[in-house]
Amino acid sequence: MRHHATAFGLHWSSDLPLPLFPPAADAARPADVTVVWHAALADRPGGRTINNGRIFADGIRFAQDGATFDMRDGNRIDWTTAVRPAAPPDALYGTVAALLAAWRGTVPIHGSSVEIDGSAVIVCGPSGAGKSTLAAALVAAGARLVSDDLSVLSANAGGVAVWPGRPAIRLVPSGGLAPGEAKRLHRPSATVDPRAPVPLTTLLVRGDDGLPDGAVARLSLLTRQLYRPRWMAAMPRLADRLGLLGRAAEAISVVILPPAGHDRAVPVERRAEAAIAAVRAVRS
Structure with a gap:
């Protein structure tokens, strides 16, 4: 079978x-x-x-x-x-x-992606920055999950789009992880059509990066989010992937949010609402 x-x-x-x-x-x-x-x-x-x-x-x-x-x-x-x-x-x-x-010539980004108002937002940042937690909170606040942890970019109608991937999020339980315990799988009900790419408009970065000034700085920021960068540099079709990254850098807006720990006093629901408002503001 x-x-x-x-x-x-x-x-x-x-x-x-x-x-x-x-x-x-x-x-x-x-x-x-x-x-x-x-x-x-x-x-x-x-x-x-x-x-x-x-x-x-x-x-x-x-x-x-x-x-x-x-x-x-x-x-x-x-x-x-x-x-x-x-x-x-x-x-x-x-x-x-x-x-x-x-x-195959597409670009894997290490980050979760959600759909807000018809466009894709990739939530990225270093390990432990709270990417999955924020992605789950964004979905709870009205976004739809596109893919957890791995977001794949491809060319789409003159721009760049994110293809739907894993429609479930691995999260640390509210009480933390016990020794030897793995993250738990959370399956949100709000997900996109797995057959349709979602146009990419925004990179939502959890970390200490400064806001990039211009397409070259955005390209550098995007490149730092590649999944397994040493492998990416060695794989064939490098020119195709660099071309896609360049197109994405020309098109996207960037929102910088504090990494996990810096805003721990703010409830995650409030952080998600603030992130959605920031995404809508840079798009307008």
Whole structure:
């Protein structure tokens, strides 16, 4: 039995369920990406080592979450674990999907995205800055979730758009994490159509960055939000991705918000309302 999903503008077909991606509306559509679990993967000699993986002329090998993934040509993912699981680990929906997107010439940004008034806003910043918490609060305040943690940019009608991805947010419980406890998955009811890209207009940055002055400064800020930047520099189709980043830098507005901790005394609902007001103000 094959399982079909839609994410990042691609039709995914897998031999195991893909519960963190939206189900495909048309299972008969030819797959853009085929995912197959194996008891073992063949040796893949050579390649250039990058972090905990290697890059080859036809793809990558990457290890995370107790799994090893082989991505080939941007359209196939073979993977293995010690024991056949019920579904792929989180790495498939994050890093592996980001590397595949980059291989295909689109741009993976490390940030959650929401739709406000018909346009996409990417919430980004350094690790621990409170990106997911703010994204969840924005959805609770009236936005719609586009994608959690990984936002993929592509060209769209003369501009740049964000493709819907994982429609669930991993959050730290209000009481904090117990030792060894993972973030909990929150599935908001307000999400966008997974088949339709959302035009990108705004970058909402949680951090100490100054407000960028001009497209060159916005391009630098955007580049710092790339998912797995060392991999991005080594992947093929670099010129395509740089072109997309340049188009985005020309088009977007930027809102800078304090990082998590600096505004802890302000209820998250108030922070979300202030962020939405700031987004609307820079767009007007």
